[in-house]
Amino acid sequence: GAVVSQHPSRVICKSGTSVKIECRSLDFQATTMFWYRQFPKQSLMLMATSNEGSKATYEQGVEKDKFLINHASLTLSTLTVTSAHPEDSSFYICSASGGLDEQYFGPGTRLTVT
Amino acid sequence: EDQVTQSPEALRLQEGESSSLNCSYTVSGLRGLFWYRQDPGKGPEFLFTLYSAGEEKEKERLKATLTKKESFLHITAPKPEDSATYLCAVQASGGSYIPTFGRGTSLIVHP
Numbered sequence: 001g002a003v004v005s006q007h008p009s010r011v012i013c014k015s016g017t018s019v020k021i022e023c024r025s026l027d028f029q030a031t032t033m034f035w036y037r038q039f040p041k042q043s044l045m046l047m048a049t050s051n052e053g054s055k056a057t058y059e060q061g062v063e064k065d066k067f068l069i070n071h072a073s074l075t076l077s078t079l080t081v082t083s084a085h086p087e088d089s090s091f092y093i094c095s096a097s098g099g100l101d102e103q104y105f106g107p108g109t110r111l112t113v114t
Numbered sequence: 115e116d117q118v119t120q121s122p123e124a125l126r127l128q129e130g131e132s133s134s135l136n137c138s139y140t141v142s143g144l145r146g147l148f149w150y151r152q153d154p155g156k157g158p159e160f161l162f163t164l165y166s167a168g169e170e171k172e173k174e175r176l177k178a179t180l181t182k183k184e185s186f187l188h189i190t191a192p193k194p195e196d197s198a199t200y201l202c203a204v205q206a207s208g209g210s211y212i213p214t215f216g217r218g219t220s221l222i223v224h225p
Contacts, residue, residue: 001160034212043201043217044158093157101205102148103213105157 002028004096006106013084013113021079021109023094029074030096034103035067038091050077084113116141120202120216127192127223135187135219137202145207147185149178152199152218161187161200192223 003026013019023033032051036044050056050071058064066088068080077096081088089112095103117140127133139147146165150158162171164180171178175196177188187200199220203213 004157006157032211041220044215046212046215049212091155095157101146102160102163104160105150108155108157110155 002096002098002104004030004094004104004106006094006109008109009107010110011112013111015085015113016083018080018082019084019111021081021092021094021111023077023079023096023106025075025096025098025104028096028098028104030077030098031074032097033071033077034095034097035069035077035079036093036095038093038108044093047079081111084111086113089113116204116206116214118202118204118214118216120200120219122219123217124220125222127189127221129193129223129225130191132188132190132192134189135200135221137185137187137216138183139185139202139204141204141206141214143207144182144204145211146205146213147180148203148205148213149185149187150201150203152201154199158201189221192221194223194225197221197223 005024007022035047047062048056048058052074056069071077093108095105097103119138121136149161152158162178167182175190179186199218201218203215205213
């Protein structure tokens with residue numbers, strides 16, 4: 001099956017610093033990548049969708065300047081949380097799709113901002 | 115607006131006790147319905163895609179079915195390792211291809 005990796009799996013940072021999360025599709029070309037945020041015992045909240053070489057499309061209420069998304073190639077997308085604050089602490093999950101069908105998810109990144 | 119409702123919210127079963135999870139959906143035109151399994155602290159794992167009413171797919175103890183209004187995920191003789199949250203998502207035909215996810219059903223199978 002299709003494999004998506006995410007790095008790092010866990011990160012702790014101090015308030016005010018920036019954190020970059022990488023998402024890679026290992027065995028297929030991802031024309032579209034999605035970034036989600038998930039709070040404990042809640043479902044996935046879509047943050048943004050990105051297509052290779054294009055600007056990301058952000059969901060309503062998601063700050064573009066705070067959550068920077070780059071989709072530089074067909075196998076790599078990055079999410080940078082800028083000037084992180086404790087309220088940004090969450091579980092961030094990326095997914096990738098090679099077409100219009102199912103998404104394949106990464107293992108997630110647990111971000112803790114102290 | 116596309117809507118996905120999953121029920122029950124939580125389900126506890128004894129090992130071997132078969133049951134079904136429900137995913138009801140409202141979409142202008144269905145392109146695909148997806149089932150995922152999510153273990154705590156991990157990303158969702160893709161299980162099935164269903165495209166048209168009457169379609170069925172199976173994988174080990176799981177079988178997914180689809181009608182024009184809902185999908186069922188049947189779990190036959192579940193084992194403790196089937197414990198997870200099961201997510202359903204629908205993708206509309208035309209317009210945005212972004213799937214809409216339900217809130218999931220948390221399944222616990224007791225030995």
